[in-house]
Amino acid sequence: MKNKKPVFFIVLIVAIIMSYIAMFGVQIGSFKIKGAPDIRFGIDIRGGVEAAFQPANLDRKPTGKELEAARSIIETRLDNKNILDRDVTIDKENGYIIVRFPWKSGEKNFDPDNAIAELGETALLTFKDDAGNVLVEGSHVSNSSPEMNKQTNKYVVSLTFDEKGTQLFADATKKLVGKNINIYMDDTLIQTAEVNEAIPSGKAEISGTFTYESAKQLSDKINSGSLPFSLVTKNHNTISPTLGSGALDVMLDAGILAFSIICVLLMLYYRVPGCVACISLLIQTTGQILALSIPQMTLTLPGIAGVILSIGMGVDANVIISERISEEIKSGKTVRSAIASGFKGAFSSVFDGNITVLIVGVILMIFGSGAMLSFAYTLLTGIFFNFVAGVTASRLMIRSLSEFDALRKPSLYTCFSRRRTL
Secondary structure, three states: OOOOHHHHHHHHHHHHHHHHHHHHOEEEOOEEEOOHHHOOEOHHHHOEEEEEEEEOOOOOOOOHHHHHHHHHHHHHHHHHOOOOOOEEEEEOOOOEEEEEEEOOOOOOOOOHHHHHHOOOOOOOEEEEOOOOOEEEEHHHEEEEEEEEEOOOOEEEEEEEEOHHHHHHHHHHHHHOOOOEEEEEEOOEEEEEEEOOOOOOOOEEEEEEEEOHHHHHHHHHHHHHOOOOOOEEEEEEEEEOOOOOOOHHHHHHHHHHHHHHHHHHHHHHHHOHHHHHHHHHHHHHHHHHHHHHHOOOOOEOHHHHHHHHHHHHHHHHHHHHHHHHHHHHHHOOOOHHHHHHHHHHHHHHHHHHHHHHHHHHHHHHHHHOOOHHHHHHHHHHHHHHHHHHHHHHHHHHHHHHHOOOHHHOOHHHHOOOOOOOOO
């Protein structure tokens, strides 16, 4: 049989490395992995900015449909930046769009102007010919993204137009073969592209000497510029955290204390499986922290509830596994056989409990918005790490430890209980 003894130490080292990165982050040159100090917290925990936008240089009152379109684009922009705790409302009476969103994780000066700049450019995007005539407006661009051209192996910026934009762009490219189309943000030229042929399909590519970063930067500008009109900030103000400035420290201290107590109880009651459960819970918790900090997903109070619920499910999974192993040993099986049977018997219960929550999380991600997305995201990542740590890593560690002669005693795998079986 292959020696499995080193497996426990490999998993333990992985858990320690993940814990360090989650607590402090890691930076090597320009490469950085963000940890817990870099998590972006929601308005309820850290506060944020409220800004009112209004159309610029519009000689009429914006229609409700135009305001709804602008709101949808701003919400999409915020979602693309993983800013889940946001509230975008419209004031049809006065023609305003009111946006509320949290501070960046690294914000220290709490400057609303810098925060508003994160929303991206709120200028009007237009496609013009060399004479300055507007050919297509950015509101007709359905989507833009950086892509790799398989024939040239170079990055391009792809464009997809809506039905009206497809017709306008087809007419424009038909007239401008061999000439330029210029892309403007208000009066600022951001890109010039030569028309090689008429494009009737509504799908186009902008080629050039793009890197992925420069292609993404241009596509982001095109996407952000698909507003029906330019927007200017009418006023803005800061929002204080609804829970108070000290709430985060209190929650952190309570979480550490609760986690420590749970680990002590698991080790005392379940012995070896309890120690393994603590390590697997550490992997699950640090994995969820990294899943929040690296992509800068906003963590709100409902999101914290999702983390706590996920950890509770992780504890439950380890308790079920430990109890099954203990029962198998009490029935007279060897340690190795009991471990195999215990995990096999516990898997269906753990799977059923997690799959129901998975369904809820997916539904919330599809139909939810704002802070509810933070709750759904933490639930889904919690389920993933529950299977990775609570099931897979736990099984690997317990099997590894059972290879040591000193840890092969059946008493080390039975729960500490005064319960008697008849």
